[in-house]
Amino acid sequence: MNAASGPNWAPDITKPGHPPDQEQPWDEIIPLDAHLAPPAFPLQCLPSWLADIVQAVAEETQTAPDLAAAFALGGLSTAAGGKAVVRVRGGWHEPLNLFLLCVAPPATRKSAVFRAMTAPLYQAEEQLVLSGRAKARQAELFRLQLEETDKQARTKAVRSGSASDLAEAESTALALEEAVVPPEVQLIAKNVTPEECSTILSEQGGRLAILSAEGDLFDIVCGRYSNGVPALSPFLEAHAGDVLKVNRRGRAEYVRSPALTIAVCIQPAVLTYIARKPRLRGQGLLARFLYALPHDTVGYRKSEPDLVPDDVRHTYERNMRHLVISLADWDPPQILTLSPPATKLVTEFQDEIEPKLRAGVGELDSLRDWAGKLVGAAVRIAGLLHLAEHLGDAFRKPVAEETMRRAIDIARYYSAHAVTCFGAMAEDRHTQLARDAVAWLTRNENVRTIRRFSRRDLHRGMQAKFKDASTVGSVLSLLDAHGYIRPLPEPSAGSRGGRKPSPKYAVNPLLFGQP
Numbered sequence: 001m002n003a004a005s006g007p008n009w010a011p012d013i014t015k016p017g018h019p020p021d022q023e024q025p026w027d028e029i030i031p032l033d034a035h036l037a038p039p040a041f042p043l044q045c046l047p048s049w050l051a052d053i054v055q056a057v058a059e060e061t062q063t064a065p066d067l068a069a070a071f072a073l074g075g076l077s078t079a080a081g082g083k084a085v086v087r088v089r090g091g092w093h094e095p096l097n098l099f100l101l102c103v104a105p106p107a108t109r110k111s112a113v114f115r116a117m118t119a120p121l122y123q124a125e126e127q128l129v130l131s132g133r134a135k136a137r138q139a140e141l142f143r144l145q146l147e148e149t150d151k152q153a154r155t156k157a158v159r160s161g162s163a164s165d166l167a168e169a170e171s172t173a174l175a176l177e178e179a180v181v182p183p184e185v186q187l188i189a190k191n192v193t194p195e196e197c198s199t200i201l202s203e204q205g206g207r208l209a210i211l212s213a214e215g216d217l218f219d220i221v222c223g224r225y226s227n228g229v230p231a232l233s234p235f236l237e238a239h240a241g242d243v244l245k246v247n248r249r250g251r252a253e254y255v256r257s258p259a260l261t262i263a264v265c266i267q268p269a270v271l272t273y274i275a276r277k278p279r280l281r282g283q284g285l286l287a288r289f290l291y292a293l294p295h296d297t298v299g300y301r302k303s304e305p306d307l308v309p310d311d312v313r314h315t316y317e318r319n320m321r322h323l324v325i326s327l328a329d330w331d332p333p334q335i336l337t338l339s340p341p342a343t344k345l346v347t348e349f350q351d352e353i354e355p356k357l358r359a360g361v362g363e364l365d366s367l368r369d370w371a372g373k374l375v376g377a378a379v380r381i382a383g384l385l386h387l388a389e390h391l392g393d394a395f396r397k398p399v400a401e402e403t404m405r406r407a408i409d410i411a412r413y414y415s416a417h418a419v420t421c422f423g424a425m426a427e428d429r430h431t432q433l434a435r436d437a438v439a440w441l442t443r444n445e446n447v448r449t450i451r452r453f454s455r456r457d458l459h460r461g462m463q464a465k466f467k468d469a470s471t472v473g474s475v476l477s478l479l480d481a482h483g484y485i486r487p488l489p490e491p492s493a494g495s496r497g498g499r500k501p502s503p504k505y506a507v508n509p510l511l512f513g514q515p
Contacts, residue, residue: 074263082207215266
């Protein structure tokens with residue numbers, strides 16, 4: 001099914017970029033009750049065997065491809081997380097684990113997509129469990145032998161008291177301490193507490209994937225089992241690959257380079273719920289997710305869609321199982337490098353994103369916590385695509401320019417969806433303030449005359465309602481996204497120095513009933 005032919009979760013509204021100065025034509029104003037419709041997932045950016053299964057599963061389940069694509073990337077992240085990193089330049093390395101979040105209303109067949117896309121991951125996990133049990137039995141027998149040897153060595157050393165026997169006993173005791181029976185392999189979890197997450201990461205060499213078609217994870221993270229207090233450290237550190245160290249009563253857990261994958265699907269109500277938990281964003285958890293808001297196809301679905309072709313399904317399952325099992329033996333993690341043209345693309349993408357983060361005037365100012373990680377996310381995606389394209393010898397080749405270009409296109413897709421999702425999360429807080437700001441603009445005689453105002457003008461005019469400067473920035477971003485205003489060229493400080501002029505905005509004349 002062509003998802004673009006179905007309806008959107010929000011009204012189908014697009015908004016091209018605005019021109020830099022007021023003499024250029026304006027677009028129509030988008031009502032504040034509407035959401036901008038983000039683009040469809042760029043399937044052409046995936047390797048063919050992944051694009052084929054995503055399109056086929058979307059057709060069979062009559063869902064937008066975005067959902068299957070998110071779980072496809074989640075599958076690659078499950079396979080590669082903790083097993084490979086991309087070296088960009090200098091000390092900049094990106095691990096290959098992703099946090100992915102899809103937002104879809106009820107009755108949209110999320111579970112069917114989840115089962116189809118995660119089936120080979122569970123098959124691979126079962127195979128790793130079976131082979132791991134054989135290794136565990138061997139390790140256990142070896143440990144039993146060491147225990148008997150240790151007992152005999154200690155007895156002999158006590159009786160003889162000789163230096164050589166004492167040294168032998170010490171050596172045997174050290175060997176026994178290092179002879180650890182590995183725990184059973186666990187590659188995937190559905191919903192775990194932060195404490196359980198850190199424990200599993202510690203036991204599994206730092207890797208774990210949390211995969212779910214529901215949003216219970218956020219209920220747990222928000223404190224279902226911790227008196228309503230979010231416990232975020234394991235998730236934050238295991239996304240970045242930072243050292244994870246947890247001291248518990250009776251034991252300590254230490255993971256040098258944790259790599260947690262999260263791929264979950266939630267309902268819009270859950271998005272609203274997590275928006276009411278400022279700590280989730282304040283501590284950086286929400287900034288680590290790549291968001292997708294697929295088109296809603298309910299009411300437009302075919303009763304007898306085409307089924308996933310057997311060859312497409314078998315190829316996907318074979319390749320995904322191969323990735324998981326073959327990468328499981330990469331210890332320590334392999335380092336993937338970028339080709340010089342790919343490195344150049346990363347630099348150009350950085351240069352593209354950086355001005356958009358400028359306070360007050362940048363398009364992504366209100367999302368700078370999220371957008372500041374976008375270049376790194378593009379590199380991670382490129383590494384995953386590289387592994388999927390070169391199933392047998394990826395570590396022998398640098399990431400190609402075309403692979404990086406497609407990864408950047410996917411990152412731009414996620415950027416558009418993040419704007420919409422964060423807009424929906426902020427709507428309860430900021431949409432009414434934006435309406436109040438529109439009322440202030442239309443009542444202010446000076447604004448009506450010159451059709452311009454500054455950020456400081458708005459803040460002073462509505463100081464009773466704006467509690468802080470960040471709220472002003474969010475409201476201005478919302479008004480800009482909906483076509484009420486647009487930023488004017490950034491002012492520069494005067495020749496005499498002093499405070500930098502406040503950013504200025506032009507007002508759409510349509511707001512005043514003028515052409």
